[in-house]
Amino acid sequence: MSSDPNDSAANAGDADGIVARFEADALGIADLDALEELRASYLGRKRGAVTALFQALRELDGDAKRAAGAAANRARQQIGARLEQIETELRSAATASREQAELVDVTLPAIPDNLGGLHPITQTLQEIQNVFVSMGYGVVDGPEVETDWYNFGALNFPEEHPARDEQDTMRLAGDLLLRTHTSPVQIRYMEQHQPPLAIIVPGRVYRRDTPDATHNPMFVQCEGLLVDTDITLADLKGTLDHFAKALFGPGTKTRFRPGYFPFTEPSAEVDATCPACHGDGCRVCKGSGWVELLGCGMVHPALFENVGYDPTKVQGFAFGMGVDRIAAVRYGLRDIRAYYDNDLRFLRQFTS
Numbered sequence: 001m002s003s004d005p006n007d008s009a010a011n012a013g014d015a016d017g018i019v020a021r022f023e024a025d026a027l028g029i030a031d032l033d034a035l036e037e038l039r040a041s042y043l044g045r046k047r048g049a050v051t052a053l054f055q056a057l058r059e060l061d062g063d064a065k066r067a068a069g070a071a072a073n074r075a076r077q078q079i080g081a082r083l084e085q086i087e088t089e090l091r092s093a094a095t096a097s098r099e100q101a102e103l104v105d106v107t108l109p110a111i112p113d114n115l116g117g118l119h120p121i122t123q124t125l126q127e128i129q130n131v132f133v134s135m136g137y138g139v140v141d142g143p144e145v146e147t148d149w150y151n152f153g154a155l156n157f158p159e160e161h162p163a164r165d166e167q168d169t170m171r172l173a174g175d176l177l178l179r180t181h182t183s184p185v186q187i188r189y190m191e192q193h194q195p196p197l198a199i200i201v202p203g204r205v206y207r208r209d210t211p212d213a214t215h216n217p218m219f220v221q222c223e224g225l226l227v228d229t230d231i232t233l234a235d236l237k238g239t240l241d242h243f244a245k246a247l248f249g250p251g252t253k254t255r256f257r258p259g260y261f262p263f264t265e266p267s268a269e270v271d272a273t274c275p276a277c278h279g280d281g282c283r284v285c286k287g288s289g290w291v292e293l294l295g296c297g298m299v300h301p302a303l304f305e306n307v308g309y310d311p312t313k314v315q316g317f318a319f320g321m322g323v324d325r326i327a328a329v330r331y332g333l334r335d336i337r338a339y340y341d342n343d344l345r346f347l348r349q350f351t352s
């Protein structure tokens, strides 16, 4: 053991050198892993430079030992404090950058490009519904898979009616089929309710059509049914004329042409003046000034019998329209296949 003061001076000098080297090393520390590495090489049990200073104390005694011990303690304290400080800085920098990355400014407006919009058929259907709801009609729906009875039989279709043909109707197993119109819901609703009643029935219908500019094998209809006492054709005409004006504008006129449906008698086809040219003739109405609006008629007494109403006591009217077609007129669409292509360039034209 040596008590040479030079030794202790050398030891104190060592401590200062170690602190100076540590300060230089500390400048390059950029993350917590590097910091741990730095801590180990100065204060670590096995290879720490300061730890070595303490081990070297064993070789000393007296004043030299005291001086060297004090120097080693100082070094340990300075390095420990600086490590502490660097760790605090690194941790708060990490928190700040995480907060920055996660920052959400709730006052920013939404990105308009990502907003969805209602399909043109849905928008048109909503307008149609609004007109009838404002007249007191309820909105009802029914199954898309129907039986032959509800789709045809109860609606007074004769056995040999061409619409029953496999060519027109998509048949499923047994007696089931995909409904070809929304009219079966008339029967279902009347079976469950007593008059007076007024409903509209929007929904998908299916026909075995090859898609072209004016046909899709699936399309959307909206049915209407009103049953009460003392209902006449004048009520039907007034209701539909009001509807056409509400949908296409107050200057719209309607005309009723005789038609045929097994479930209405008499039946009519209703046209409205073209909303694009107001009757002058244009591309939308193919020059005629008129567009087809819907089919309608007074409910056939056979239907009332089929649902247990007394046809001598109640009357009613019904109508049915193709929503795809009305929307096509509204938007001047040439090819209704575009509705179901889901091309965003097409659909975006209808977002407001």
Ligand code: PHE
Pocket: 180, 181, 182, 183, 223, 224, 261, 264, 295, 296, 297, 318, 319, 320, 321
């Ligand atoms: N169901 C008929 C069709 O699909 C439309 C219609 C409904 C006609 C109600 C008259 C009464 O063409």
